Each structure stands twice: as structure tokens, then as C-alpha cells.
Amino acid sequence: MTARRSDATRAAILTAARQRFAADGYERATIRAIAADARIDPSMVMRYYGSKEGLFAAAAEFDLRLPDLTDQPTDQLGEVLVRHFLDRWEGDGTLVALLRTAATNQGAADRMRAVFTDQLGAAVAAVVPDPAEAPRRAGLVASQMLGLALTRYVLRLAPVVDMPLADLVTWLAPTVHRYLRAPT
Amino acid sequence: MTARRSDATRAAILTAARQRFAADGYERATIRAIAADARIDPSMVMRYYGSKEGLFAAAAEFDLRLPDLTDQPTDQLGEVLVRHFLDRWEGDGTLVALLRTAATNQGAADRMRAVFTDQLGAAVAAVVPDPAEAPRRAGLVASQMLGLALTRYVLRLAPVVDMPLADLVTWLAPTVHRYLRAPT
DNA sequence: ACTCTATGCCAACAGGCGTTGACCTCTGCT
DNA sequence: AGCAGAGGTCAACGCCTGTTGGCATAGAGT
Numbered sequence: 001m002t003a004r005r006s007d008a009t010r011a012a013i014l015t016a017a018r019q020r021f022a023a024d025g026y027e028r029a030t031i032r033a034i035a036a037d038a039r040i041d042p043s044m045v046m047r048y049y050g051s052k053e054g055l056f057a058a059a060a061e062f063d064l065r066l067p068d069l070t071d072q073p074t075d076q077l078g079e080v081l082v083r084h085f086l087d088r089w090e091g092d093g094t095l096v097a098l099l100r101t102a103a104t105n106q107g108a109a110d111r112m113r114a115v116f117t118d119q120l121g122a123a124v125a126a127v128v129p130d131p132a133e134a135p136r137r138a139g140l141v142a143s144q145m146l147g148l149a150l151t152r153y154v155l156r157l158a159p160v161v162d163m164p165l166a167d168l169v170t171w172l173a174p175t176v177h178r179y180l181r182a183p184t
Numbered sequence: 185m186t187a188r189r190s191d192a193t194r195a196a197i198l199t200a201a202r203q204r205f206a207a208d209g210y211e212r213a214t215i216r217a218i219a220a221d222a223r224i225d226p227s228m229v230m231r232y233y234g235s236k237e238g239l240f241a242a243a244a245e246f247d248l249r250l251p252d253l254t255d256q257p258t259d260q261l262g263e264v265l266v267r268h269f270l271d272r273w274e275g276d277g278t279l280v281a282l283l284r285t286a287a288t289n290q291g292a293a294d295r296m297r298a299v300f301t302d303q304l305g306a307a308v309a310a311v312v313p314d315p316a317e318a319p320r321r322a323g324l325v326a327s328q329m330l331g332l333a334l335t336r337y338v339l340r341l342a343p344v345v346d347m348p349l350a351d352l353v354t355w356l357a358p359t360v361h362r363y364l365r366a367p368t
Numbered sequence: 369a370c371t372c373t374a375t376g377c378c379a380a381c382a383g384g385c386g387t388t389g390a391c392c393t394c395t396g397c398t
Numbered sequence: 399a400g401c402a403g404a405g406g407t408c409a410a411c412g413c414c415t416g417t418t419g420g421c422a423t424a425g426a427g428t
Contacts, residue, residue: 006404144327
């Protein structure tokens with residue numbers, strides 16, 4: 001698969017799709033609008049991505065890019081994780097697109113579930129006291145981090161939006177640390 | 185406004201609407217499907233609720249029914265709150281409907297914001313060390329509780345779904361307690 | 369008994385959607 | 399130069415949506 005002449009177009013479509021999906025959610029984002037943003041005909045979207053579902057699947061590829069937690073001092077696990085999530089999300093609307101869509105679209109919910117089960121689950125398993133407890137602890141961490149994403153980026157709850165990143169880290173880090181390390 | 189002959193119909197519409205909105209989200213839930221569930225003509229929905237937005241507004245009336253927290257022992261505030269939220273949500277799909285819809289619908293997001301700012305904010309203000317910190321603390325509590333609702337009822341993340349209510353309370357209560365009472 | 373209004377159904381409209389296929393046009397290869 | 403194929407446009411289809419207006423009917427108030 002070498003470089004294609006249409007790579008620029010494909011990329012433009014993906015960029016526009018991420019913005020529209022993030023801003024409007026899956027149902028309200030229309031292929032026509034995405035195509036218009038990318039200054040392209042709607043039928044091109046179909047040609048390159050097959051269907052709206054296919055386009056979303058391509059646009060919602062999401063990697064948490066979690067660092068290797070075993071490199072971190074144990075007592076800073078919570079802080080490192082919270083800060084990483086915030087850094088990862090502040091600049092990239094893909095997570096918001098995925099979150100908005102996962103609320104109504106089965107496929108997006110499946111993918112979101114997979115992202116947090118696989119990626120977060122693996123990272124957490126390495127630093128948890130009892131490996132058998134890893135999924136449960138990862139689930140608890142996910143509930144707090146996704147709750148933050150929901151209230152800050154989707155619902156835009158004023159106090160959570162206004163809170164500086166550093167304060168968020170200070171407040172949430174002990175929670176995440178406890179979910180990871182507290183004895184059962 | 186006394187009893188109308190159509191009250192049974194109106195109630196049936198609301199019940200069907202809540203189920204459909206909760207199951208499918210705002211966009212995918214159609215007036216036709218809701219009307220079919222209520223064994224009624226779609227035009228009746230319009231007559232009684234004006235529009236789809238109006239129907240949703242009527243169906244998504246939501247009261248957290250928070251208890252007066254000043255009645256509770258200070259050291260059990262977290263436990264009481266977490267248990268109350270879980271009890272309130274396990275049986276009533278309205279919150280899930282609101283949550284699913286708030287992801288894409290501005291009006292629903294506004295209402296969700298209002299519910300947590302007003303109802304939770306007021307309850308929290310009564311038990312917080314410094315009243316000026318109440319909104320921020322309420323926001324933190326909302327982030328954890330809504331994250332739980334998101335992962336358990338919408339995303340259906342396996343470890344969170346499988347966890348018994350008692351375990352959830354045990355894990356989340358200290359988090360909520362800290363958000364409410366920890367010194368800044 | 370006779371209205372008159374609320375209740376209900378039916379059929380249709382206009383608009384937007386995802387999707388399709390026919391049709392040009394440019395580019396790289398031989 | 400000539401050709402094949404990829405890139406791109408255009409117009410349209412079929413479907414489903416929220417919404418509307420007309421028409422039957424039953425039931426309460428007098």
C-alpha cells in the first residue's frame with residue numbers, strides 16, 4: 001500500500017469527520033456536512049469509506065497512548081495517570097467524538113469499551129497488587145476518568161470546566177491512586 | 185386543570201417515550217415508534233406535547249430526590265450519597281435517557297447541568313466546610329457519580345456492570361466523602 | 369335529546385438522509 | 399500518442415422523519 005494520490009483528500013475527510021462527530025454526535029453529523037467541510041462531494045466519502053459506519057470507524061481510531069506505569073514511582077501512579085488523560089484529551093477531539101457517539105451507537109460503545117478494557121486494563125494490570133483484581137480496578141479508574149471527560153467536555157458543567165488542570169490533578173489523583181492500590 | 189379523559193393516553197405516551205429515549209437516545213427514538221408502543225397515532229403525540237422536543241422535555245423531568253444531608257452523620261456522607269444515587273438510578277430509566285440524550289442534544293445537556301448544579305449543589309452546600317467551595321465540590325462529586333452512570337448503564341463496561349451494589353458503595357464512598365469534606 | 373368539544377385515526381406533505389450509478393477529467397504508464 | 403484507471407462531480411433514488419390538516423366519533427354538559 002504505497003502513497004495514493006488521494007491521500008490528502010482522505011485525510012481531509014477524516015479531519016472533518018472527527019470535528020463533526022465530536023461537535024454533533026453520530027446521528028446529527030451528516031455525510032453531506034462532512035463532505036462540505038472537506039470541500040468534496042459526498043459520494044467520495046462513500047467511495048473511500050464505504051458507509052457512514054465505516055467512516056466513523058476510521059475516524060474514531062483511538063489510542064490512549066498510556067505510558068508504561070511500571071516506570072513510575074508507585075506513590076505517583078494516580079497523578080501520572082490523571083495528568084496523562086487530561087493531556088491526551090485537551091488537544092484531541094477524537095475522544096469526545098467517541099464519547100458522544102457511544103451514547104447512542106452500539107459500535108462506538110463497543111469500541112470505547114474495548115479501548116478502556118484493553119489499553120487501560122493492560123496498563124493497570126502491571127501495577128496492581130493482585131492481577132485478578134485488575135479489571136475491576138481498571139473499571140473504577142475508567143468510571144472516574146470518563147466521568148471527568150463527560151462533565152468537562154460534553155456536559156460542560158461549569159465548575160469542572162473552570163477548574164485548572166493542576167487542580168483537577170490534585171483532586172483526582174488520590175482517587176485514582178486508591179482505585180489502583182488500596183487493599184481490598 | 186382537573187382530570188382529563190386523555191390522562192391515561194398521555195401517561196402511556198410518557199412511559200413509552202422514556203423507554204425509547206433511554207434505549208435509543210434522542211435522535212434514534214422516533215415519534216412513530218413511541219406512538220406504536222403507546223398504541224396510539226403519532227399525531228396524538230404532537231397534539232399533546234407539541235413537538236419531539238416538547239415530548240422529551242416532559243419525559244425527562246428528573247428529580248434526584250436527594251435526602252437532607254445535614255441529617256446524616258458527617259463521616260457517612262459519602263456512603264449515603266453513593267447509595268442514594270445507585271438506588272435512584274437502578275429502577276428508573278429516566279436518568280439513562282437524559283444521559284444518552286445529553287450527549288448530542290443541547291437542551292438535554294442544559295437540563296442535566298441544571299439538575300446537578302441546582303439539586304446536587306444545594307444538598308452539597310449544606311455539608312461543605314466552606315460554602316464558596318460548594319460548586320466545585322459538587323462538580324467533583326458529579327464527575328464521579330455520572331462517570332459511574334456512564335460506565336455502568338450506557339457503556340456497560342463489564343467490571344462495573346458486574347460489581348455488586350455494596351462493593352460499588354464501598355469503593356466510591358471514600359471518594360465522594362473526600363470531595364465533600366477534604367480540606368483544600 | 370342535542371350540542372360541542374376532546375379524543376382519536378388517516379393520509380399526506382416537505383425535507384433531509386445515506387447511498388448509488390452514470391459521467392467527465394486528469395495523471396501516469398507504455 | 400494512446401490508453402487504463404483513479405479522482406472527482408452531478409443528479410437522482412428510495413426511505414424515513416417530524417409535522418400538519420381533515421374527518422369521524424364518543425361522551426360530557428345542558
